[in-house]
Amino acid sequence: MMRKTSYRSKPRSVALAGKAALMMAVWPGMLAIPGAAQAQQDLQGGAPRNEAAAGDAVARLALSQQLFVQGQAYGDALTVLAAARLAASVRVDQGQALTPRSEAKISATPSAPADEETEALTTGPDSLADPGMPVLAAPDPMPPPLSPAEAGQFPDAGAMFARALALAGQDDYLGELIVAAQAQAQAQAQAGAAAAQGTVAAYGAHLAADQVDHWQLAGKSGEGVAVLGHGGAALEIAVRDASGIDLCRETGAGIFLYCAIPAAAAAPLVVSITSQDTSSDSGPDTSSGLGGADYTLITGAGPQ
Amino acid sequence: MLRPAIFLSLIAAVLAVPVAAQEARPPGPVSTLSLALRLYAQAAQEGDALGMAVAARLAEGIRLREGAGALWQKDSGAFSPPADLPADLPGSAPVSPDLLFSGAAISGALLMAEEDEALSDLLSELPPPALRGSVSLARGTLPPKRRDGWSIPFAGQSPAGIGVFAGDSGEDSGEAADAAAPSQLWWMVEDLSGGVMCPLRPVSDVICSFTPAENVFYRVVIANPSAVAGDYMLVVN
Known part of the structure; x- marks a missing residue:
């Protein structure tokens, strides 16, 4: 409460002088930001700014x-x-429209793609970890024990x-x-x-160790897609368009990725999320679903 | 009247916040800087004084080591844009870190907050922000159709964060300052054998992060496909 009293005790002339100095200092930088000058004008006029923000x-x-x-x-x-x-x-x-296609990251035995869809995935988005190795289809993915929202x-x-x-x-x-x-x-x-x-639509998912999830999105220009990794597990995340061009890629622990979708991107997009279980260096994962990572995929809420 | 409500909410909050959320690891300084840039751009666009102030404080908590590291190696050359380089990409931020580091950002926040006396009081008397790590940085100016390559060593098993942001060299870069269409620089990260770590992307607020398996050099390529010169700031943790 002391600080409020001391701040309010400033003479009005001092406040006005400070305002002038602030405007001189800030204006060049503010002009560089689209909308900032308009926002400032609104504030000067005392009008509340209540329009939807640009950006998705x-x-x-x-x-x-x-x-x-x-x-x-x-x-x-x-x-x-x-x-x-x-x-x-x-x-x-809570996203309902999409489900990921989950596959095992097995790199021991070469194998022909099972069908056209698998071929598209193995030659496109999944070549992150090892482009020379195929990806084999796996049994049904394990359901997540808790959604990210439920897990906090x-x-x-x-x-x-x-x-x-x-x-x-x-x-x-x-x-x-x-x-x-x-x-x-x-x-x-x-x-x-x-x-x-x-x-937006948020899809919580659990990715088992040594698995790859592929999400196919319509990929509207200007909409963007985000992936948030939870719990510090290491992930590889890649976003590619239908022609195989890498739009975004990120690797790391506690990962966060936001990918803006350029107008030139060919739909559909595929978001591939790979678990990077460090324990796999010492041999295959035999933990029967232990390990892996939780993540949330965020997309626009329109039809995908 | 609000105090009992605050107290009750406080108790509820302490009980409700899950352990997993409390154990979140702090993002690296390059990631923090990227976050600050995005927040500032969004907040300034909306006249959100609180957002602008938070963004400025995030940046203030990062210590800058000006000048490239001793082991950084730079080469320059001509740049031919690939045919599939997108003509436009949404989401790039026009804010330079220099604005956030200059003190003008927090001044801008105070200016925006002027209509809200309570917020203005709060922002004007905040304690210094927490330190959020250090970054090394190098600045450069790229003429049209040129590129810079930076070979930078990274420690194995340590998270690497790399960002290339819009720079303000403080020098008049000729046409760039006055051009109606600003330059758009692009950048990418590759290993020394040409393997792409992070694909070509416009200079904005998006960073490249990964964890090298061992001590190794990576190469950051910054290119200018546009017709006007552009400044950049290469930031590495």
């Missing part, structure tokens, strides 16, 4: 989830609050606001800000404003 909802939600991880890691309530506000602006549907790995806006509040601790001032932001987000959601920022 997939990118927005992916940004939110990555911010949450960052805020969590550093115990930063403000970062988690920013994540929560972004998450609240996107409606997330893909928190929704409510969980994020709650976490921000917990991290704010004894800072009443920040706590009030978080509660107010949550109330505003809830009011907007009830009014249907969240849908104005877009709706």
Whole structure:
């Protein structure tokens, strides 16, 4: 409360002088950002800016989830609050339309593709790990034991606001800000404003060790696709178009990938996700489903 | 009136947050910088002072080691764009890290927050941000149809993060500063035998990350297929 008192005690002339200095300092950089100048004009005019943001909802939600991880890691309530506000602006549907084609990463015996679809996959998206080796079809994939949302790995806006509040601790001032932001987000959601920022479909999946999941997407230009790995397991993620061009590729632990889809990309797209189980160096995985990785695929909510 | 609600929410939050989420590992500094750029671009576009401030603080927590590492090797040459290079790609961010590091970003956030006194008070008195790691960086300017190649050593079994962002060399790069159509640089990462680690992509906020099996050099190729010169900032953790 002391800081509020001291800040408000500034003479108005000082505040105006500070505002002028800020505008001089900031304006060149702000002009470089599309929409920023318009946003500034709206603020100067006192008009609330309530239009849907440019950029797609997939990118927005992916940004939110990555911010949450960052805020969590550093115990930063403000970062988690920013994540929560972004998450609240996107409606997330649990994906039903897609299921991955799951295959074993077996590289011992060459084998002809079983059918045209398998051929397309083995010659295209799955050549990440070892282009010379075929991929054999595997039995039905194991169902995930818990969805990422159920496991707390893909928190929704409510969980994020709650976490921000917990991290704010004894800072009443920040706590009030978080509660107010949550109330505003809830009011907007009830009014249907969240849908104005877009709706996405989130598909939680479990990838067994030494398996490859292939997701086939319609791949609309400008929509984007995101994959979030959970739990620190190592993954390879690749997005390729129908002509085999690599659009995005990422490898690592605790992985995050957002892939914008260029207009020139040939549909359909295939997202391939490979588990990189480090224990496989010492021999084949015999853990009967133990290991592997959980991840969430985020796409636009339209028909795929 | 809000305090009892905050207290109850606090208790609920502590009980509700799952262990898995609490054990999240911090992203590397290059990833953090990429995150900050995306957040700032989005927040500035929407006039979101809080988002802009958070983005600026994320960047402020990263220590910069200016100048390429001692073992970095640079070569330059002509660049012929491949035929399948897309003419456009959505999602590239126009924000340069220099804006976030300059202090102008947090000033911009304060300016945006001016209409909200409570937020303005909060942002103006925040403590310094937490340190989020260090990165090495090299800057460059690419004339049209030229490319730079950087051979950079990476430690085995350690996560590597590489980003090439829009730069601001501080020098007048001729046409680039005034051109109506800004330059669009592209970049990729390959191993020394030509194997692609991360495919050709536009300079934006997307990074390349992987974990090398052993100590090894990788090559970052930055190219300018456009008709105007462009600045870049190569950042590596």
